[in-house]
Amino acid sequence: MMNIKWDEILITGDPLILGSQIAIVLTMVGVIAGITYLKKWKWLWTEWLTTVDHKKIGVMYIIAGVLMFFRGGVDGLLMKAQTARPEMEFLNAQHYNEVFTTHGVIMIIFMAMPMLIGIMNVVIPLQIGARDVAFPQLNALSFWLFFSGAMLFNISFVVGGSPDAGWTSYFPLAGKEFSPSIANNYYAVALQIAGIGTLISGINFIVTILKMRTKGMTLMKMPMFTWTGFITSIIIVAAFPIFTVALALMTTDRLYGTHFFTLSGGGLDMLWANLFWLWGHPEVYILILPAFGIYSEVISTFSRKSLYGYKSMIVSIVSIAILSMLVWVHHFFTMGSGPTVNSIFSISTMLIAVPTGIKIFNWLFTMRKGRIKMTTPMLWALAFIPCFLIGGVTGVMLGMGAADFQYHNTLFLVAHFHYTIIPGVVFAVFAGIYYWWPKMFGFMLNEKIGKWHFWLFVIGFNLTFFPMFFLGLDGAVRRAYTYSAESGFASLFGLSAIGAAILALGFAAFCYNIYWSIRHADRNISSDPWDARTLEWSTASPVQYYNFAKLPEVNRLDAFWHMKKEHQGLTLKESEIEEIHMPSNSGLPIFMGAVFGIAGFFLVFEWHIAAAIAGIGIIAGLIIRSFDYDDGYHVKVNEIKSIEKSWRNVEGEVHDHVS
């Protein structure tokens, strides 16, 4: 059945959305015209779109993450504008539902995830002294599937309508009975596509870390960020298939009339909530563990000390990973599973505070008696500790089953998880971007603008979310689009809205910093501007495409720090240079991303025949890949020599950032 109703496809009648549609079209025309005018299509295709280089893929993840941060941030601002005063009529209830749904999905799946996976991509192979990941082409496929899912989800608000059942998409609301339009199909299909990409990334990083560590780097000599990336990848492989199944069942319920989560036919709506959080809670730790890894690197570098309690850090992340699988019921203590079940999950939830507390103390002890440098990355790490602590302590409050009945579904909960995710993940992403920026691009982000960014963001964040604890305790429920003047909520909501504006200014300062630094930052910097400790700083900035001319050899933790102190392994003899084998670029990953996106789009609109035809494209891609015997190419010794000479000789005459 293909009776296309065009008026249902393009959303019309709302000035905000009409403006967005026009803006999207103009931007696309502008971008295409710009690339054509500058004759950059070939460059774009060969250098970026078909690349299998882990560093470039990482950068593309981060760019996509920043764009999605903007989109999700605008959603957040719309919500804050709507609730700034009582009885506002800026957004109606339906529009508000759509905005909080897309805000949640985009911030978690399409902002936080790609930022962290992007940083993992750039950093992990360098930290373990490898030349790429285990499966470079699969890595590109991961990115393009993520990107395809993100774009599919993002067009929903102009084409077909935004999902509006919350980022958790609870049934029965998200089912066909109560959400008959195609909008919620976007949720089921777009997240599925992006999720496949994430699962592939997880497998890729596990194999990379297990098999490609350089000589001498045993597991217990790995940098902490690599450790957290490793454990995160294991959680991804353990948790994402659950989401794959949950979304597939949601799809069959909505598209093919099955009865998994419906109210009729014996379906069980709470089964969705259980499946969702069986993935969703581990997902929280998929986000937080690499962030913890970033803080570990930053704090150790700028305290000029080895990480305190390295082994207990590893024990902590492993126990957090295990516990993450055993707490999902705390998201719905009110389901009515009885005091025994609730008590068990209360205890497992509160247990997570123990390894997390150990980590906090380890960071504090790393700083103790350290020669601390107040750089921008370090500022983020310092602000993280008290802010995250507030998030953690309120988490323990929410974790008490009996007490949770009071907090459940209030803004207290919303404040809690923003206090964990923003200091936990967003601050870490900023710390990581400032810290590794010179490694990625060969120049630093401006420290002065960075400090503006930091202070605006941190003050704005606290002003936005701290009042929401009190609003929640006073009884303001989440996801309500407005409130009465008599409720007495107005002043706290108003304060929160002002905070959101300051938060937005902080993000603007970040964007301006990128612009300013691209234009004006000093290009003549050391390849190790922070005087850092791990192997990624032992090679050029920006890193040459083969990473290391000669694979480094390590014999202890913080290998590069000791190499510098002992003046060992830093120089390269011409006779040591050998040909390097590298993987070839491929257009297949972006092709697969495109056909997945097209098939997904048809599936969203329930045009099954068209979707099946697009599905043939997916099978064709798999067959082409099966018969692809491209074994890569060898970089010639002369080329390596000239590249190595170009950056090694400038040592000593560069502007060192850290004196």
Place this chain on the structure above:
Amino acid sequence: MSANVNTALPLEYQREQDRMNILGFWIFLGAEIILFATLFGVYGVLYQRYAGGPTHQDIIVIKDVMIQTVLLLTSSFTMGLAIFEMRRHNLKGLIAWFVVTLLLGGGFLFMEINEFIHYVHEGATMQTSAFLSSLFVLLGTHGAHVTLGIGWATMVIIQLLKRGLTPVTARKTFIIGLYWHFLDVVWIFIFTFVYLKGLVG
């Protein structure tokens, strides 16, 4: 990346990249175990929610299920023989047992499709009840895996015919062997917990 060749190992393990591919595939199978475990969990929650529709006893034809089981278990055995021939560097034997495996797999698939048609004729569709939704999706996911496996194995056979036994084709054959055995293991759980338990309970 292609360095580090160890000719003392079986063909598929000689190159570092192939060793990584095999490890990666084992991890992928780990993800597949979680996927099927979730589907079994869903089935375990919904399997008595008949909603007034047909029950296990009403629709299951145990004779046909036995034939399916024998076909699939035998195919796993012949897959093992194929890998055994590969280790002996006997390309002809490898391809012969490989083809037998796929024929048996095709037979299984034919039986399963007939089983589904029979269910639908009995008025048991996946829209009828939560029990049938979970049954069809669990069996269907396994069946889709078998279908994909047959298509994939056909690609590998073509490459074996074209290129003979090389480290790459040996690795590809070995990996699809792992996949095929995995589908067999899933079927044992389906046979036990869906069919046998369904007829008893």
